[in-house]
Amino acid sequence: MSKYLVVGAGLFGSVFAHEAAMRGNQVTVLEKRNHIAGNIYTKEVEGIQVHMYGAHIFHTKMKNIWDYVRQFADFNHYVNSPIANYHGEIYNLPFNMNTFNKLWGVITPDEAKAKIDEQKKAVLLTDNPTNLEEQAISLIGTDVYEKLVKGYTEKQWGQSATELPAFIIRRLPVRFTYDNNYFNDPYQGIPIGGYTQIVEKLLDNPLISVKTNVDYLKHRNLAADSNTKIIYTGMIDQFFDYKLGALAYRSLRFETEVKDTDNYQGNAVVNYTDSEHPFTRVIEHKHFEFGKGNKGRTVITHEYPQAWHQGDDPYYPINNLQNKTLYKQYTELAKLKAPNVIFGGRLGQGSVKNLV
Ligand SMILES: Cc1cc2nc3c(=O)[nH]c(=O)nc-3n(C[C@H](O)[C@H](O)[C@H](O)COP(=O)(O)OP(=O)(O)OC[C@H]3O[C@@H](n4cnc5c(N)ncnc54)[C@H](O)[C@@H]3O)c2cc1C
Numbered sequence: 001m002s003k004y005l006v007v008g009a010g011l012f013g014s015v016f017a018h019e020a021a022m023r024g025n026q027v028t029v030l031e032k033r034n035h036i037a038g039n040i041y042t043k044e045v046e047g048i049q050v051h052m053y054g055a056h057i058f059h060t061k062m063k064n065i066w067d068y069v070r071q072f073a074d075f076n077h078y079v080n081s082p083i084a085n086y087h088g089e090i091y092n093l094p095f096n097m098n099t100f101n102k103l104w105g106v107i108t109p110d111e112a113k114a115k116i117d118e119q120k121k122a123v124l125l126t127d128n129p130t131n132l133e134e135q136a137i138s139l140i141g142t143d144v145y146e147k148l149v150k151g152y153t154e155k156q157w158g159q160s161a162t163e164l165p166a167f168i169i170r171r172l173p174v175r176f177t178y179d180n181n182y183f184n185d186p187y188q189g190i191p192i193g194g195y196t197q198i199v200e201k202l203l204d205n206p207l208i209s210v211k212t213n214v215d216y217l218k219h220r221n222l223a224a225d226s227n228t229k230i231i232y233t234g235m236i237d238q239f240f241d242y243k244l245g246a247l248a249y250r251s252l253r254f255e256t257e258v259k260d261t262d263n264y265q266g267n268a269v270v271n272y273t274d275s276e277h278p279f280t281r282v283i284e285h286k287h288f289e290f291g292k293g294n295k296g297r298t299v300i301t302h303e304y305p306q307a308w309h310q311g312d313d314p315y316y317p318i319n320n321l322q323n324k325t326l327y328k329q330y331t332e333l334a335k336l337k338a339p340n341v342i343f344g345g346r347l348g349q350g351s352v353k354n355l356v
Pocket of ligand 1: 007008009010011012013030031032033037038039040053054055056057058059214215216217233234235252315316344345346347
């Protein structure tokens with residue numbers, strides 16, 4: 001029997017803890033928030049499962065993962081079909097024939113392709129786009145870029161599209177079919193009753209002990225026993241006290257409110273793609289579960305992107321060369337200085353496979 005200390009009760013840490021305990025190992029899970037489930041945490045408000053850290057839609061192309069997760073919850077048949085609001089004009093996402101028809105009145109895929117080609121040729125672009133703006137225009141033309149990409153992306157990353165690297169959008173979800181399903185994955189849905197129950201069930205094992213409100217970095221002595229292996233799902237730069245410098249992240253602020261109406265916006269996710277609205281998305285949670293909840297009530301969340309400062313939640317690692325290089329240096333440091341620690345999850349990028 002081995003002993004594990006798992007830092008972070010998000011999906012990665014909880015799946016690891018579950019699998020380790022199922023193999024007879026003893027696991028302590030530490031979580032600095034006052035609840036388990038990490039960013040997939042959902043909470044019932046007005047009979048509606050509210051996604052407290054932004055919209056989360058489960059999707060995978062792997063049948064074994066789909067079968068695995070459904071041991072812990074039944075899933076509904078929700079299909080992610082966000083819409084975009086650009087100054088009150090509504091467009092379907094991802095960019096598809098419905099979007100192109102609304103923009104240009106085109107009917108056939110050939111007409112849509114011709115329109116995009118015409119727009120690409122009208123602006124002087126090199127064959128090698130040097131920034132996100134050029135890359136986006138070379139993929140979908142100027143109209144889609146101006147109305148649906150530019151404002152949203154600049155709000156999301158807090159930078160002008162001409163300063164952002166092209167590789168962020170090597171591919172854009174573009175379809176020449178009338179198909180509003182955002183994901184290509186064959187399996188997707190929302191757990192009936194929310195995500196938190198999945199994590200509760202994962203951690204429900206006599207060999208697992210869970211402590212919330214504990215920041216491991218302030219209690220490193222909890223793994224003083226050298227036989228204890230650590231699974232760390234927090235920020236790798238913070239683990240090393242920012243010794244090589246701070247990695248760059250982007251943060252978010254969520255404003256959640258109850259509205260006295262049955263149906264506020266008619267869709268779970270509406271992206272605001274202009275630059276005037278300071279938020280990127282409005283989520284109406286009841287639509288993830290097809291209108292469940294108390295009569296005459298709905299819960300909505302505005303999602304505001306914001307600069308990240310030490311102490312804020314690090315929602316998105318910044319995807320640029322400097323950050324990637326620094327992250328790699330931290331992984332090298334981890335191999336040398338922390339051989340007993342497995343860095344995993346969204347911020348550590350490890351995989352549970354074959355670790356236990
Ligand atoms: C806004 C948003 C929307 C998303 N939407 C989707 C989606 O629709 N579909 C999808 O598949 N994925 C989505 N994702 C990604 C998804 O959230 C993650 O892949 C998944 O939740 C990651 O799980 P995790 O365990 O790696 O990390 P997290 O959920 O971040 O869990 C890590 C946990 O570790 C804790 N922790 C960190 N440091 C310490 C410490 N020092 N001591 C103790 N505890 C610590 C944190 O508090 C946190 O609870 C989205 C992400 C965001 C930010």
